[in-house]
Amino acid sequence: MTDFRRIQDAEVAGKRVLVRVDFNVPMKDGEVTDTTRLEAALPTIDHLVERGAKVILLAHFGRPKGQRVPEMSLEPVCQPLADLMGVELGFVDDIAGDDAASAVAGMQDSDVLLLQNTRYEAGEEQNDPAFARALADLGDLYVNDAFSAAHRAHASTEGVAQLLPAYAGLAMQREIDHLVAALEDPERPVIALVGGAKVSTKIDLLENLVKKVDILFVGGGMANTLLFAQGVDVGTSLCEKDLVDTAKLILVAAEKSGCKLVLPSDVTLAKEFKPNPETRVALSHDVADDEMILDCGPQTVVDLTQAMDGAKTLIWNGPLGAFEIEPFDKSTVSAARAAADRVADGSLIAVAGGGDTVAALNQAGCAQEFSFISTAGGAFLEWMEGKSLPGVEALRETAQTDSETPVA
Template sequence: MGWKTLEAMDFAGKVALVRVDINVPVSDGRVTDTTRIDAVLPTIRAIAGSGGKVVLLAHFGRPRGKVVPEMSLAPIRPALADRLGAPVAFAADCTGPAARKAIAALQPGGVLLLENTRFHPGEEANDADFAAELAALGDVYVDDAFSAAHRAHASTEGIAHLLPACAGLLMAAELKALESALTAPERPVVAVVGGAKVSTKIDLLRNLVRKAEHVVIGGGMANTFLAAQGVAIGRSLCEPGMEDTVHEILARAGEAACTLHLPRDFRIAQDLEPGGEMRIATDCPPDWMILDAGPDSVADICAVFDQCRTLVWNGPLGAFEVAPFDTATVEAARHAAELTRAGKLVTVAGGGDTVAALNQAGVAREFSYVSTAGGAFLEWMEGKTLPGVAALDRG
């Protein structure tokens, strides 16, 4: 990639327009989880420490081009200032007189949060005039919102063509981690793909069987693969009508010399309830459900991890939200973390359920890199070009 990093830019005395993702949960006017805020603090501090004026561009919710008071970024400013440990100014618009006045009042090293970019229809339309209005506010553009990089919006793509542009520290770390996972990985590579539906991850599977030596399939997706091969799955979650897709993916894997791993034993139950009867089985009776991979399957997965040098993980192996059907995910994740600590495995994971599952296993901080990007992480893994990343590539 030809994108620049912060170190390549001079921020002294300049206005840096910094695109961040601080689309955080808010309840009763208060931020309840500062994870995304914390993630962008290093970039803010680096620019401010270099004497730049930090002007934050961000979205919140889906106001669809209209001013929706409940989706104002104003309630996020106090939490941002608290986590930053410094004052944060706020402007009631992201363009126009309010934004210009607030930027003019900002001192070098100061931080300003502009109002929700999605209050303007030109944002999601990637309107050239709106992008130009944004660009006119600053001297330099910094994109630190990988999680929004799959959207070709004015503040994520359009503006990058109008100003000297670079990746923020979070964006650069994300891109480096993803490139190490699939673009130029240490081999062999194993990918874990879980979740409920094959239909939502067809492109991902098609790409991964070409890039990885091993693909482990778990969750409800595994049931669909098993059913397509004639395995009885009882009342398990399954997508009917996906047989042709399953056989196509199996054929692609065979052509690419990629080994697909499906569970060979299961944790089954009649209901998805904590404390209910659970059995370990190699088949599933008609009135039971497969809710997690069994111990032999977990041993198989861990053995594959032992053979590999790079792990890419997206999606849980079972219904991890309800114990004991989190067992396979937790045990496999902890084994991967152990290998990571020993320097034997590079581990990159992403996706909302994945992050939650790794947190539940207590190992999210022990993986080489855990992305909270969601859709952008998935599209990268699918081999798609992300507009917000491509716009930074001037090389």
């Protein structure tokens, strides 16, 4: 997707710029425990401050469901953010009311102001036109820098973008550009690694990927269901036997699309799911009735790394085994390190995303070595599923025709 407006295209000096950011940060006892998402917003904030914009930050925190829940206030974000920015930060305990309007009216060029949790207003998640209009009244331009919230058609992610000239922030651009490069216009061959527990949570993802990639490797509990659909006895393994017909359709769709769908050739087995139980490695079709598949086997990892050698682009979502418990993290860790090595030598572009995926790559110690890691969760998955994201669609050039005139 290249037909969207970028913040670099906007003339922002002296303008009131509403910036949707992701400040849904981890907190404990009212203090921010991880500033990663605050840091991700800095390039866009700095870009606007350096060019003399009045920067008004919009964000949500938690799920207050339209109520003013004190524990979900954004005020604790202020000091950590100010420390990171190195400049003074204003905060107003209001979102689109008189106090917010007064605070915005008092801003000087290059000032930064954080408004209260947008989800304190019921109209936020309802994408209420009146609330979107009230937000738009505070600004001249709108910038969305929160890809992680772009799959929600909320007032601060989609509604206001229909009322003001709307642009993608620098973090949003980086996310979209990498995902387009990985899935829409990739260097081929493309291999996708998809893991996780259940096929039922990733039907749309698998159906989309078989049409987009050259090789699709499925691991984790999902692979058990596909193996079972091929007539393989998977013992006591996690397996969605009621989805056999769906699994068969995915296998047929892959064949029709010319996508090579690969399942584990060997597996690591145990009779109990606990740390460091007695295990054995066997071929995937040699599982005893009282055994469960908990990880891919070593030959499967060799096959995977060889497939990476022949690929130019890798897309990864989900662990390949029960990586939370040793020794069932071996295939995920080995495959992740193999991918990182190929990124390092310039032979592979590797893009990964999803909460469990990020945790697994961090466990492998190589998340920072991938070409791009998305922390967007649901938005990343929906993009991979081929779905339209309202917050992204609102930034397209074609979506801007009705929002050219700034709201007074």
